[in-house]
Amino acid sequence: MRVKIGQQLRFEATFKTAAGDLIDPDTVKFAIKDPDNNESIFVDGINVELVRESLGVYYCLRVMNKVGRWVSRFISVGVIVTASDDEVTIVTGTELSI
Numbered sequence: 525m526r527v528k529i530g531q532q533l534r535f536e537a538t539f540k541t542a543a544g545d546l547i548d549p550d551t552v553k554f555a556i557k558d559p560d561n562n563e564s565i566f567v568d569g570i571n572v573e574l575v576r577e578s579l580g581v582y583y584c585l586r587v588m589n590k591v592g593r594w595v596s597r598f599i600s601v602g603v604i605v606t607a608s609d610d611e612v613t614i615v616t617g618t619e620l621s622i
């Protein structure tokens with residue numbers, strides 16, 4: 525995905541049991557690494573940026589303030605242990621193709 529610099533993005537994860545039922549893991553973390561390789565980690569219940577929207581659904585809003593490749597990951601610990609990676613490329617307005 526390519527996004528213009530300065531945009532706010534919503535990163536979201538949904539956690540389910542093997543049977544497909546929504547579940548809240550014991551711990552949910554969201555990690556994001558910027559183009560300079562600086563990593564920020566947000567933990568549910570500690571950092572207000574990571575929000576539990578409803579049972580099993582979590583999100584984090586981030587403003588993309590640097591041009592380049594960003595990598596994000598949701599991590600859960602507890603009954604359900606998972607990790608989900610995502611990648612986004614931030615570009616200047618002139619680089620964004622329609």
